[in-house]
Amino acid sequence: MKIWPICFAICVMSFSCKRDEAPKANYGYNYLPLEIERELVYHVDSTYFNDFTGTDSTYSFTIKDRVAETFTDAAGRTVFRIEQSRKKSDTAEFDIVGSYSIYKDKSLVEKTQDNLRVVPLVFPIRSGHQWDGNIFNTRVEDHFQYAYFDQSTEVNGITMDSSLRVLQLVDTQNFIVKRFDEEQYARGVGLIYKEHFYTVRKTNGDSGVHIIMQLDQRPLDSSSRCSKKAYSMAISLYASNRPDAPPCPYSIFVLSNSMFWSVFKSRNFATHFAGSQYCT
Secondary structure (H helix, E strand, C coil), X not given: CCHHHHHHHHHHHXXXXXXXXXXXXXXXXXXXXXXXXXXEEEEEEEEEEECCCCEEEEEEEEEEEEEEEEEEXXXXXXXXXXXXXXXXXXXXXXXXXXXXXXXXXXXXXXXXXXXXXXXXXXXXXXXXXEEECCCCCCCCCCEEEEEEEEEEEEECXXXXXXXXXXXXXXXXXXXXXXXXXXXXXXXXXXXXXXXXXXXXXXCCEEEEEEEEEEEEECCCCHHHHHHHHHHHHHXXXXXXXXXXXXXXXCCCCCCCCCHHHHHHHHHHHHHHHHCCCCCC
């Protein structure tokens, strides 16, 4: 009986099928979910180092990002506009201070703020993968890199089961200038953590800024957002009190590894975060 040829053929076919089954790619699209009226609230701590006075100034406030609408850009693409609001204390109301836009497709994410377009994410997600975050602008290359993904982390007391860490700029060994930028995302949530650190060693001490932005609360689901919006509209109509937009747009965390630009940014960050003025 020639049973062994049949068994051999079955084994070969089984091996071939398994070999042809390519592993599913971890694209990671849900690290940045986009949905109209979706809101994320962040707590921000910023420290400004003043070499002239030799003192450090610390400011804290709350930022809210809301997906306000979509629009079609010049290339015919659907782009999301994110409205950004700020409040200086827990008892204060949110004031709209600016907006930025997000475009997302199957290969990357583009973020445009103050006419600067950067690439904070690329797909699929792979540990160690690098790309130029400034590929769509005229600034020098910034090599963004995925440090890890799908790892559990805790941000501001909130536990995330699957997080993604993006190192945007790591230059902390320089004795004169130290720079560090990173972002963290969570599946089904979006951006949960952002850090910007820039200091310059001077004769009188360090000058620069250190900013940490952390998720303050989990985003509401669709039903909760609808209920909250209806309640807010009712209160607004009753009180007839809507906040006025500030005279100037608000800018936060625009990254670059240019020394002179970083000095300019650091001082502007401190001005905005202090809440002393929107325009000078």
